[in-house]
Amino acid sequence: MKDKLNLPRGQERVLMSGNEAIAEGALQAGCLFYAGYPITPQNELIGYMSIHMFERNGVFIQAESEIAAINMVYGASAAGVRAMTSSSSPGISLKQEGISYIAGAELPAVIVNIMRAGPGLGNIWPAQSDYFQSTRGGGNGEYRCIVLAPASVQESFDIMSTSFDLADKYRIPVIVLGDGMLGQMMEPVNLKSDTMPQKFKKPWALTGCRGRKPNIVKSFYMCEGDLEKFNLKLQDKYKKIRKEEQRFEGLFLDDASIILVAYGSMSRIAKAAVKSLRSRGKKIGLIRPISLWPFPIDVFKHVSADKKRRTFLAVEMSYGQMVEDVMLAVGKGSRVEFLGRAGGGIPTEEEIIRKIAGI
Numbered sequence: 001m002k003d004k005l006n007l008p009r010g011q012e013r014v015l016m017s018g019n020e021a022i023a024e025g026a027l028q029a030g031c032l033f034y035a036g037y038p039i040t041p042q043n044e045l046i047g048y049m050s051i052h053m054f055e056r057n058g059v060f061i062q063a064e065s066e067i068a069a070i071n072m073v074y075g076a077s078a079a080g081v082r083a084m085t086s087s088s089s090p091g092i093s094l095k096q097e098g099i100s101y102i103a104g105a106e107l108p109a110v111i112v113n114i115m116r117a118g119p120g121l122g123n124i125w126p127a128q129s130d131y132f133q134s135t136r137g138g139g140n141g142e143y144r145c146i147v148l149a150p151a152s153v154q155e156s157f158d159i160m161s162t163s164f165d166l167a168d169k170y171r172i173p174v175i176v177l178g179d180g181m182l183g184q185m186m187e188p189v190n191l192k193s194d195t196m197p198q199k200f201k202k203p204w205a206l207t208g209c210r211g212r213k214p215n216i217v218k219s220f221y222m223c224e225g226d227l228e229k230f231n232l233k234l235q236d237k238y239k240k241i242r243k244e245e246q247r248f249e250g251l252f253l254d255d256a257s258i259i260l261v262a263y264g265s266m267s268r269i270a271k272a273a274v275k276s277l278r279s280r281g282k283k284i285g286l287i288r289p290i291s292l293w294p295f296p297i298d299v300f301k302h303v304s305a306d307k308k309r310r311t312f313l314a315v316e317m318s319y320g321q322m323v324e325d326v327m328l329a330v331g332k333g334s335r336v337e338f339l340g341r342a343g344g345g346i347p348t349e350e351e352i353i354r355k356i357a358g359i
Helices: 018-030 044-054 066-078 089-094 096-104 131-137 152-172 180-184 226-242 264-280 297-304 323-334 347-359
Strands: 011-019 033-035 059-062 084-085 111-114 146-148 174-178 186-190 249-253 257-260 284-289 292-293 312-318 335-340
Touching: 011 018, 011 152, 011 226, 011 249, 018 044, 018 152, 018 174, 018 180, 018 186, 033 044, 033 111, 044 059, 044 084, 044 180, 044 249, 059 066, 059 347, 066 084, 066 096, 066 111, 084 089, 089 096, 089 111, 096 174, 131 174, 131 257, 146 152, 152 174, 152 186, 174 180, 174 264, 180 226, 180 264, 226 347, 249 264, 249 323, 249 347, 257 264, 264 312, 264 347, 284 297, 292 335, 312 323, 312 347
Parallel strands: 033 059, 033 084, 084 111, 111 174, 146 174, 257 284, 257 312, 312 335
Antiparallel strands: 011 186, 146 292, 249 284
16 A cells, blocks of 8 residues: 555555545445545545545545535445445435435445535535535435544544544444545545454355345335334434543543534634633533534533533534534533534634633
């Protein structure tokens, strides 16, 4: 792999953009099929895949549309291979019917969204306004996707192996939710993964039925009661995921009177504000949700249960989406404040500090 990347032998640390790190992480996780359609600000990802998929004996397709790309992923996943697509906000909107089909067929797939500002075509600046779309299921029906939000280029690389493993483990679409800032920024990345991709048997896959009964991959149930039974099966799976797959990073939670809540690249700015205020003796903490669904509700219950008076400040590149999950997590006993900007606006460290001063 290192030789293919033209690295000096033995060098494992390289400067990469977030988009490139996601692509390389997917390849090392065993992604063998990629279909996508270009859109800023994630084009470095599709460009990287177009070069390196063939070197890893995979298949790369620049599809004729976002709709075609997600349906190609459906077919590749049904055949049992690790499959992926990527896009940015308007393109992900076009993929929603296909994502619903993938969820309804219980197929594993990884979908990367490098968010840009909206609504509509918007602009190419960073935003976090696709939170509802990702965590609530943007297509039709009663389904969920696991949603993971990296906060650095290194984590963007690392999280891809986790994403494919979770997709295979639960037979579910996994969304990796970044934004234009994370996709474009460049940082050193250690390309030596700490964990090897897991191997999952896929007896359900459409690999030819010689010597066994044929498999059927579908999301269509016409007999009375069958679809409700299937939905109940999905709900059991989602309950298990909620219990076992919550992920977060906590900082200074034991003594904090005000706890910032931020995810993705916004959490980096929030973390800088926390460290600045801690240096002045202020008791400020941070919760960074890494899994946006399932939302890490348990850590909020834990810090809310010690009877200390705490205020939670949700900071987002939106006008208020994740904050609703924070409110649900902490319940009625804690105060929740909000700071957000959208349309490419990014809350600054100074704005966060001024907001805290007014609480």
